[in-house]
Amino acid sequence: MSSSTLFLTGGSGYVGRNLIRRLCADGHHVRALVRSPQAAAVVQALGAQPVHGDLLDHDIAAAMEGCAALIHAAADTDHRNASPSQWQTNVEGTRNVLTAARTAGVSVAIVLSSESALTTGAPLQQAREDHQYPARAAGIYGASKAEAERVAIALSTPHFAVKVLRPRFVWGRDNTTAMPYLLQAVRSGRFAWIDGGHYLTSSTHVDNLAEAVCCALTRGAGGRVYHICDGAPVPFRRLIGAQLLAYGVQPPEKQVPRALLRVFIGLDDLFRRLRLPLRAPMTRQEFASSAVEVTLDDSRARSELRYRPAVTLEAGIAMLQRQVAEQG
Numbered sequence: 091m092s093s094s095t096l097f098l099t100g101g102s103g104y105v106g107r108n109l110i111r112r113l114c115a116d117g118h119h120v121r122a123l124v125r126s127p128q129a130a131a132v133v134q135a136l137g138a139q140p141v142h143g144d145l146l147d148h149d150i151a152a153a154m155e156g157c158a159a160l161i162h163a164a165a166d167t168d169h170r171n172a173s174p175s176q177w178q179t180n181v182e183g184t185r186n187v188l189t190a191a192r193t194a195g196v197s198v199a200i201v202l203s204s205e206s207a208l209t210t211g212a213p214l215q216q217a218r219e220d221h222q223y224p225a226r227a228a229g230i231y232g233a234s235k236a237e238a239e240r241v242a243i244a245l246s247t248p249h250f251a252v253k254v255l256r257p258r259f260v261w262g263r264d265n266t267t268a269m270p271y272l273l274q275a276v277r278s279g280r281f282a283w284i285d286g287g288h289y290l291t292s293s294t295h296v297d298n299l300a301e302a303v304c305c306a307l308t309r310g311a312g313g314r315v316y317h318i319c320d321g322a323p324v325p326f327r328r329l330i331g332a333q334l335l336a337y338g339v340q341p342p343e344k345q346v347p348r349a350l351l352r353v354f355i356g357l358d359d360l361f362r363r364l365r366l367p368l369r370a371p372m373t374r375q376e377f378a379s380s381a382v383e384v385t386l387d388d389s390r391a392r393s394e395l396r397y398r399p400a401v402t403l404e405a406g407i408a409m410l411q412r413q414v415a416e417q418g
Contacts, residue, residue, distance in 0.1 A: 093116075093119070094118055094157075094158035094307075095118070095119045095120075095121065095156055096113060096118050096119070096120050096157060096159050096160075096307075097120075097121050097123070097141075097154045097159070097161070098113075098121065098122045098123065098160075098163060099145060099160075099161070099162050099164035099187055100123075101120070101122030101129070101132075101133040101136075101138055102128075102129035102132040103267075104260070104264065104266045104296070105260060105296060106164070107136060107264060108262070108263075108300055109299075109300050109303060110122065110133060110137060110138045112300035112301075112303075112304065113161075113300075113303075113304075114138065116304065119139070120137070120138040120139065121139045121141050121153065121154075121157065122140055123144075123145070123150075123153070124140045124141065124142055124143075125142070130142065145164055145179065145183030145184075145187055146178070146182060148186075151190035151191070151194040152194070154194035154196055155194045155195070157194065157196050158198065159197070159198040159200065160187065160188070160196050160198070160199040160200070161303060162188070162199065162200065162201045164187075165180050165202070166179040166180055166231075167204075167231065167267060168231065169375040169376045169379060170376070173230075176234055177230060177233075179234075180231075180237075181234050181237045181238050184201065184241050184242060185245075188241070188245045191250070197249065197251065198250075198251050198253070198306075199245075199246075199252045200255060201238070201239070201242045201254045202303075203235050203238065203254050203255065203256045204232075204235045204256060204258075205217075205256055205292070205386060206235050206375070206378070206379060207232060207235040207239055207256065208221050208223065208224065209224070209232055209378035210227070210378060211228050211382065212382065213384070214383065214384045214385065215383055215385055216385050216386070217317075217385070217387065218317075218390070219315040219316065219317055219390055223236045224236075228374045228375045228377070229373060229375025230375075232375060243313050243315070246312040248312070251311065251312025252312050253306045253310050253312060253314055253316065254315040254316065255299070255302055255315075255316050255391075256315060256316065256386070257294035257299050257302075257317075257318045257319075258292040258294055258317075258318075258319060258384060258385075259292070259293045259294060259384075260294050260296055260299055261293060261294070261296065261333060261406070262401070262406055263409055263410055263413045265296075269333065269337075272333075273334070273337060273339060276339055276342060279342075279344075281342055281344070282342065282344040282345055283342075283346070284345075284346055284351060285345070285347060285381075286345055287325065287327030287330070287331075287345075288325050288326070288327055289326055289382060289383040290323040290326070290385050291323055291325070291383065291385065292384065292385045293319065293320050293403070294318050294319055295399070295403075295406045297401045297406075298318065298320055298400055298401055301400045302316070302318040302395065302397050305396060305397045306395055309394065309396055310391075310394045310395045311394065314390075314394070316388075316394070316395060317387060317388040317390065318388060318397065319386055319388040320401070320402065320403060321399050321402065323385040327341075329403070332403070332407045333410060335407075336407050336410040336411045336414055337414055338414065348381055351372055351377060354370040354371055354372055355372055355374045355377050357370045358370035358374065
């Protein structure tokens with residue numbers, strides 16, 4: 091897609107900030123939806139035009155007029171959230187912004203989803219896009235992302251091509267989601283490798299996700315889901331350990347049996363059903379995301395979007411080391 095005006099939700103978030111950097115570098119004009127003056131300052135500093143509003147605003151279509159595409163990156167990604175607000179944000183927010191975009195005459199919408207739409211807590215091995223949604227999701231986050239995908243696909247038409255991108259474990263520079271939590275857990279002594287951490291995982295460097303978004307602006311079919319990965323799966327311990335070292339933090343040796351964690355998440359389920367003000371160290375959603383193999387087959391994206399990863403694990407770690415060094 092040549093230089094165009096694009097509408098972005100979630101622009102002040104981790105993925106959104108990196109998308110603005112890439113899209114502006116490619117010559118696009120980005121309108122970014124923001125809810126606060128702080129978020130407006132963030133996106134403006136990166137080169138985007140802030141548009142004040144909310145995912146659920148009824149008049150949001152007016153802000154999208156003249157845009158060639160919508161990129162919907164906003165989501166509540168809290169894996170410990172079990173409140174109706176997460177469903178409202180992830181499902182109804184997706185429905186509202188896509189409906190608004192279609193009303194505004196936008197022709198392409200790219201929805202950023204998550205492999206959590208498929209996870210249950212059992213291993214997920216080289217899953218393809220047609221892998222069935224689970225009868226019982228690992229948590230509200232996963233259930234809401236699955237339903238948001240259904241909503242997105244249902245709204246796709248020949249004149250409004252909705253494409254869903256499913257990354258797995260987005261990582262890289264400027265990570266304000268998972269990495270601060272991991273660093274805090276390691277420094278406090280609460281982090282342990284689950285069964286040694288040697289199971290495989292797919293991953294998606296944030297620059298590779300941005301590359302996939304740019305590919306999807308002009309390629310691929312509406313009503314389709316695409317898995318986005320860095321390449322071949324790697325051991326979970328290698329992926330996380332390399333990032334910890336890039337931040338100057340020595341990965342711990344502590345381990346915890348997976349079977350013990352399953353007991354903990356069973357207790358967490360019980361606490362929630364009884365509405366007790368107690369929480370286990372790990373929720374079922376967190377377990378499904380980090381305690382078992384989760385690997386994706388990204389051949390559809392490589393074929394239909396002509397997506398190729400721009401950043402390898404080694405290159406991404408080197409970039410992360412430079413960023414940490416520059417920040418002192």
